[in-house]
Amino acid sequence: MDVVIGVDTGTTATKGVAAGIDGAVRASASVHYPLSVPGSGRAELDPVRLRDAAVEALIDVAKQCHANGDRVVAVSLSAFLHGLVPMDRDGRPLGPLVTWADGRAAAQSERFAADGLSRKLQARTGTPVHPMAPLAKLAWWREHDPATLRDTPRWGGVKEIVLAGLADAPFLVDLSVASGTGLYDIHARRWDPEALDLAGVRAAQLGEVVPTTERLRLDSGVASAAGLPADLPLIIGAADGPLANLGVGATPDGVAAVSLGTSGALRTMVDAPVADAAGRLFCYALTEDRWAIGGAVNNAGSVVRWAGQSFTGGAGQPGAEGEDADERDAALLAEAASAPPGSGGLLCLPYLLGERAPWWRSGLRGAYLGLRREHGRPHLVRAAVEGVCQQLALVRDSFDAEGHPVTAVRATGGAVASSLWVGVLAATLNLPVSVAESPEGTGLGACLLGLHALGELPDLDDAARLVDVAAPTVPDPADAALYARLRPLVEDSVQAIAGVLTELDRLAPEPLPDTEKAVTNR
Structure with missing residues (x-):
């Protein structure tokens, strides 16, 4: 069978998943790593280990595919949102990756709210103003270490770090991840000038935003180690939340996806970015014309x-x-x-x-x-x-x-x-x-988006019939x-x-x- 490998980078593990056009998972692997809590309110990851884990998971799943007789036709990426890491011009990290769980920017978030900026920023960027968001994290840097903020050539997140290890590509970020930074105007489709000013960064320090279906080329060294063709397409992919909807088949109108793990989230899909008047919902892209609105809860x-x-x-x-x-x-x-x-x-x-x-x-x-x-x-x-x-x-x-x-x-x-x-x-x-019958929702979503990028799954709503679910529990x-x-x-x-x-x-x-x-x- 022709399969796509999805590489899903999570907070404590990176998963590799291989699936074909029928939506069935053919192989999977997990690579775990610790999350560092060096002080109160802080939560960080080693970005080098994160990048290595993506390579390890990819190689493991590729070997399983070879053993199964399956042909890998692409690799597609998923990443958790709201990470922030300083990088040099070649994509090498210059410090730890600050995760979504890091709360040190609480004072900056509260100040934006007190100044009446939060609702306006959220309406344009789709991201609530909260310590999780890179906007608030960068504002913390601006107050505590302005020289590093100014002089760091690149600021990125999980996707940029992983991409630098898996592809020889320019400094890119997908629309989905960009829409979760609090720095990107999801309506005008550009880095938001006011948000950049509040964060203290320049657009040149951030990646070029490309569609989630953007086709790159897998790094030749990684391809060789995995036994894959040197010209294998690498689909830049999307963020984990919207991909989780795709991976459980919750893309048609009126269907929502719930993720219930250590934390939780509820998301549903809409056809265009929307601004929540009450400021309660986020809005993150899956593709240019499919968007996930919803909310995440810290405690589940x-x-x-x-x-x-x-x-x-x-x-x-x-x-x-x-x-x-x-x-x-x-x-x-x-x-x-x-x-x-x-x-x-x-x-x-x-x-x-x-x-x-x-x-x-x-x-x-x-x-x-x-x-x-x-x-x-x-x-x-x-x-x-x-x-x-x-x-x-x-x-x-x-x-x-x-x-x-x-x-x-x-x-x-x-x-x-x-x-x-x-x-x-x-x-x-x-x-x-x-x-959902399969526990690989987000990784499977990355596979399905990869198939969509290759033209093999033209209508993403078809995921609803591909993904098996148990009989519903009726209230x-x-x-x-x-x-x-x-x-x-x-x-x-x-x-x-x-x-x-x-x-x-x-x-x-x-x-x-x-x-x-x-x-x-x-």
Whole structure:
């Protein structure tokens, strides 16, 4: 079979996936690496290791393809958004890659909001003004190290670093990644002058923006090591979020994709870039005429993992020393399923790591409201799951407000192995939720975009019939009605106590190491 290899660079691992025109995954590999947390609020990666991992994953999958008798016809790239790294003119990194999880630019983001700039910038760039965004990161550099900011020849992210290792190409970045920087005007299709001025960089320090279907040529040395043709096309590809929609077949109108792992996201596709009037949604490109709108939440499976560490212990209990962490999570979720929907009147604001959508407030902190003596561990854990799903439902409500209603959801990620997660998600969204059969959503999306760039998949909506999903979980009407009644209480609670939570955060000591490390798995 003719296959495309997708190379998907993530926060803690790079995955290689090979798939053909039928959408079936033929080979896969993962290369892991650590995320460094050198100080409070910081989260960095070694860019050289990131680049090497992409090469290793590609070579591993290529060898599997050769063994299968499959012919590799292209390589296509996926990268996580919001990374930032200084580079020399030849693409060599000059420092660590600052990831999406790094929060040191909180003060700069807050200042933009206080000056009334956030909503205007988001309307033009599609990226919320938040410490995750390269705009805010560069503004931090401008204040703390202006000489380095000015004198660094190139500023890029994950895609630029990987591309410099896989292709002999000019300094390029794809439209999808550019649309997630907070520096690019998605309507005028140019680097935004005001954003550049606030960031303190020049357009010449940033890559030339090209379509996500741009065809380059794989580096000859990498091609030789992988046993691939010297002239093999390398498709520059897109960002991980929009590609995840493609990889689960959530590209037709009215279909949304949910990613539920350590963090989470809900996205749906539109035909042109849109500005969210309320400032709750991002807008990132998949191609020049397909765009993903949605919101990401910082806290998803990480909340259950935290609960396992905080609410359990003792011999034979979930969380006991030596048990596998995933098994502990599964046991805890099974216990939580015994609590009733609504968790006996307990509401959880699950903001252990601040929050992105729909609030985009990095300093927001969590809370339990309505605690009574009869509440036990099952109620506490179920309330946390419900709190995460309510955040995603608030994103879905924003789709409705912007005239993009959703009628079905396709889900992927480690958390969807739990029937409790899927059932609560379906009821909270009040939509049928189908779980993707393959766990390789983003990598498969990169393969499918590569096939599209080669002309083998002209209509991206055909991915919906290529990607297998399980029978949908249909929401329970009574549960859906209950969660709909509770959701306004989430918004009211955030508005009422946000100031209290922020002040408590200011009074708290430095985060404990385990709390800080919890952000490292996306």
